[in-house]
Amino acid sequence: MQRLVATSVNTVTFQEVDKPVLKSGEILAQTLVTGVCGSDIHAVQGHHPFVPIPYLPGHEVVGVIREIAPDVNGFKVGDRVTVEPDLPCWNCKNCNSGQENLCENLKFFGCGYSQGGMAEYWSLPATRFHKVPESFSDEAAALIEPLSTPVHAVKLSFIGSKDLTGKTVAILGCGTIGLLTLYVAKFFNAKKIVMTDLLESKRELAKRLGADSVFDAASPSLSDDVRNDFGQSVDVVFDCVAIQQTVTQAIKMADKSGTVVIVGVPTKDVSIPLPIIQDHQIRIQGSATYLPVDYQDSIKIIGQSSFKANEFVTAVFPKEQAQKAFDTAIAGGQIKVLIRFS
Secondary structure, three states, X not given: OEEEEEEEOOEEEEEEOOOOOOOOOEEEEEEEEXXXXXXXXXXXXXXXXXXXXXXXXXXXXXXXXXXXXXXXXXXXXXXXXXXXXXXXXXXXXXXXXXXXXXXXXXXXXXXXOOOOOOEOEEEEEHHHEEEOOOOOOHHHHOOHHHHHHHHHXXXXXXXXXXXXXXXXXXXXXXXXHHHHHHHHHHHOOEOEEEEXXXXXXXXXXXXXXXXXXXXXXXXXXXXXXXXXXXXXXXXXXXXOOOXXXXXXXXXXXXXXXXXXXXXXXXXXXXXXXHHHHHHOOOEXXXXXXXXXXXXXXXXXXXXXXXXXXXXXXXXXXXXXXXXXXXXXXXXXXXXXXXXXXX
């Protein structure tokens, strides 16, 4: 079979390799489509803090089951599936407490693992598979994994409540994850949502998808403008960019008593005003991947009639144009780029 390899900075190449051999407890799937994630972009550029080049990309994957190990139940050949790409050890303290996304020995399919979803076939433990509803297009199904990231992040922002009812929300970044966070915040009943981005086109898209207000991320008065729009500090800020500028903006928006959730993948350390964090009781919350229940909520959100998958999937390339797909994703003009395998 063919599999894609990120061989050097900004370069991906197909290699001929043996098809995976099915092991006990596993499922073998054939790829339909795979998304080019922001993590893939960081990694192929040599900027990801935990995924060095070379690596086997692809974790936002939708496929069809082709083989099932004899000891696996609940699936059948021909089922369309997506995966939870995090691979826990199931033995550490976090796995034993229901936080397997924070496994002490975590491996991650498509991010430094021995297999990735940008291949014609791949195999994983059956516990990592989720069936795709028949009503979903392949393109919509490819959004289940990325949507589960903001689902998890938004849930982490709940403090003494079951959702965001009565809460004001700011989302920094109108890329894929930022716009998906908008849908999640609305799903969990946020009172009012503002979004920021450098590109006017992405700000306009955020408005079309339901943001109450949008602001230019380059504005030197951004934090004050957002606070003035709300008439107060922001209850929860989701930083989907995670650079020094956005972290600083988020803290100013949340001051005092607000929560800042880091959703984007930082490429390096940033500085924070620790005396302000302490004295103004600002909560800084990291968010890492997702749990099975987040996938369930993700599927619910995509299944709503108001969800517009076509607004997210803005470019689809055949696998023969994988390099062009990566180049297009890196250029930044698209929301979600997919590679179609079959």
